[in-house]
Amino acid sequence: MTGKRMRAHLVRSALAIFLLLAPAYAHSTQMQQRMPPRTQDDQLESRIKSGEGVDRDSWQKPNEVVRALALKNGEVVADIGAGTGYFSRRFARAVAPDGRVYAVDVAADVLGYLRQEAEKEGLRNIVTIVSHEDDPLLPAGSVDLAFFCDTTHHIANRTAFYRKVISGLKQHGRMAIVDYPPGGDHAPHSPDELVPRSQVISEATEAGFALVDEFHFLPRQYFLVFERR
Secondary structure, eight states: OOHHHHHHHHHHHHHHHHHHHHHHHHHHTOOOOSOOOOGGGSOHHHHHHHHTOTTHHHHHOHHHHHHHHTOOTTOEEEEETOTTTTTHHHHHHHHTTTOEEEEEESOHHHHHHHHHHHHHTTOOOEEEEEOBTTBOOOOTTOEEEEEEESOGGGOSSHHHHHHHHHHHEEEEEEEEEEEOOTTOTTOSSOGGGSOOHHHHHHHHHHHTEEEEEEEOOOSSOEEEEEEEO
């Protein structure tokens, strides 16, 4: 094969590879294009079934998540988008006896369920906050860790929201985000309704956070930890 033919062959091969990979690359860099349906519009019974599903522990790995966050007695956690309290109740045990959990959600009805379950389990260190869609309403400078699970894709103006989270954090407070990447096998919404990891990092950085840790043990979700700068 002559040099000219060889170059032409290499160009065609490179083009074929590019065309093969381009859809995947575009998918991996996709930004959220629209908001998913509002969770609070579902029936409460449906939200409870989803939040407390019998198989959730097997893939959500809540005990491993709590251990990874290395919470200590006396710390204050804000579980933003707390829902049924799946994580709030575990956080309450992790920071007991002197710590506190703010269970934050825009839906008062699901927080009512959370309080009932916490009372059944003898947890007295959970405080519920009915928040606004654009403001978690955290007490200023009070929180060591703000935690989001399956929540950030429901927040319309995340950078502004994260700045309000910062106002509720203590110095060097942390923010942890667990969410579904677009296009995952078990993603609950279409790819254009989810927020890719890269977009989360970009928006959190713009708001005033720095990425300090990342965990890879969750089979369906990314798990990022940021610190207030």
